[in-house]
Amino acid sequence: MQRSLAIAGTACLSGIIIGKKWAREENINPLNSTFARELMPLTVQQSIYKLGDPNQSATPPLIFRDNYVLSFDERMRNPKWVYEKITKNDLEGDADRKDCDFKSDKEVHRYFRAENLDYRGSGFDRGHLAAAANHKKSPNVLQETFLLSNICPQHPGLNRKLWKSLENYTRSLAKHYDCVHVFSGPLYLPKEKEGKLVVEYQLIGTNHVAVPTHFFKILLLESEKEFQIKSYVMPNEETTSEDDLKQSMVPLEAIERASGLVFMDRLQNQKYGKPITKINSEIVKKAGLFR
């Protein structure tokens, strides 16, 4: 019992479900006939697709909402990253978050889907990654930010303070630039423990939602002729809203190495014809590729 619990939570204990009648199709699928198998055995590459590629079997690699794009991390039951693009126009609606409810996301496979009950009594807020206040154009667009696939367990002392300051700051930038591109996501960072580097994080609820140790936000500020990059990491713990946001800046590469992701790599492929003039508030003296 202890062991099964440790493996995958109470929900797995029912084991494997045997359902509907198995339909044989040997006669219609030449790949299944003994003759065809002998004639041309499947390669290992063909076989993985025939059985089902595990990467494609759980949740779509990208989930497209009206106003944001999300990639889900099934093992952590959290988003991997969320991408928004904010313009002045997005901030002008008057949809009200009081009309919104947090909801499970049916696009996420039922094995890996977070539910409201997972958060109850956990001490953690349901923290938005695509921020609610960035998407007030319409009630539907706002409601989409309340899907739990866009939510992580966030310490109230981060969600309501320093993270909120960063969200407010992002919106203030959107008023001064043509567009602000935003990537947000959780991190699970190590700490030193008896001379070793150790990652440690809690799981909450029967669905085992991971509590990130940190969060990142990457801003790409776009104006007609240039780009600026700002990238932040914040601990998932008590903060104050007065903390200087600048102190939370880290090199983009540090976020990439920690998250296992590479961001905006097409900027270096010259898909955008604009120089990057500032990175984390420092002027880029020799305009060039940013990695």
Added chain:
Amino acid sequence: MQRSLAIAGTACLSGIIIGKKWAREENINPLNSTFARELMPLTVQQSIYKLGDPNQSATPPLIFRDNYVLSFDERMRNPKWVYEKITKNDLEGDADRKDCDFKSDKEVHRYFRAENLDYRGSGFDRGHLAAAANHKKSPNVLQETFLLSNICPQHPGLNRKLWKSLENYTRSLAKHYDCVHVFSGPLYLPKEKEGKLVVEYQLIGTNHVAVPTHFFKILLLESEKEFQIKSYVMPNEETTSEDDLKQSMVPLEAIERASGLVFMDRLQNQKYGKPITKINSEIVKKAGLFR
């Protein structure tokens, strides 16, 4: 210093590299002209592809070798899963592992690539997932199993004992079935700690290779008319080779929920016209879909 180290290891400290001259292409790319942008602003969905989808920017989602297929977990610097298909024929070669060297895998992005140095002095073996002894057909095929993307830090007391027994058992099955399909991978399982469920694992080396807490292996035994499934989880710690393999059996769904993966989901889509007659040695009384 302490903080940067905790974020992403020593290798990130050099920060962001500013290289080659940025080439403007405003004149040749209509999407970049002010006119075109005003005429048809990009949707958030178009924008993510223009900037670069982070899921596509690091490592290919599938890496195809001659004799196995691998999916890499960039954040953990370990494989997510490895798929092999073993037939009698695969076991008959005489390639010698003494001629093989462990090598970094250039197909993995340099940020996330494990190196031999990461393992040195760690106390962990470089444990194969696609087992070396399954791929003796030719020196090249064998050498491919020594790429570090197919390797995880494994406790010597698992690698050389119970895990080895499972590999030997898998090969013995391959002699009695048409084919054995094998999925292997690492797990990072929680344990109870002060009333909370907590995941804890070590990182080794400057590339921060995660040390899994457990490993799984899923066997699909194929014969002309039927399938059998066997699925195992083993702790990454001291074991004995005499431990009964049956005691390591767990429901496939437990592995799926813990790994964030869904395996062989096309079996339920009737791509194979064969019933599953046994799951973890228990006879399936009512032949049907297995989930």
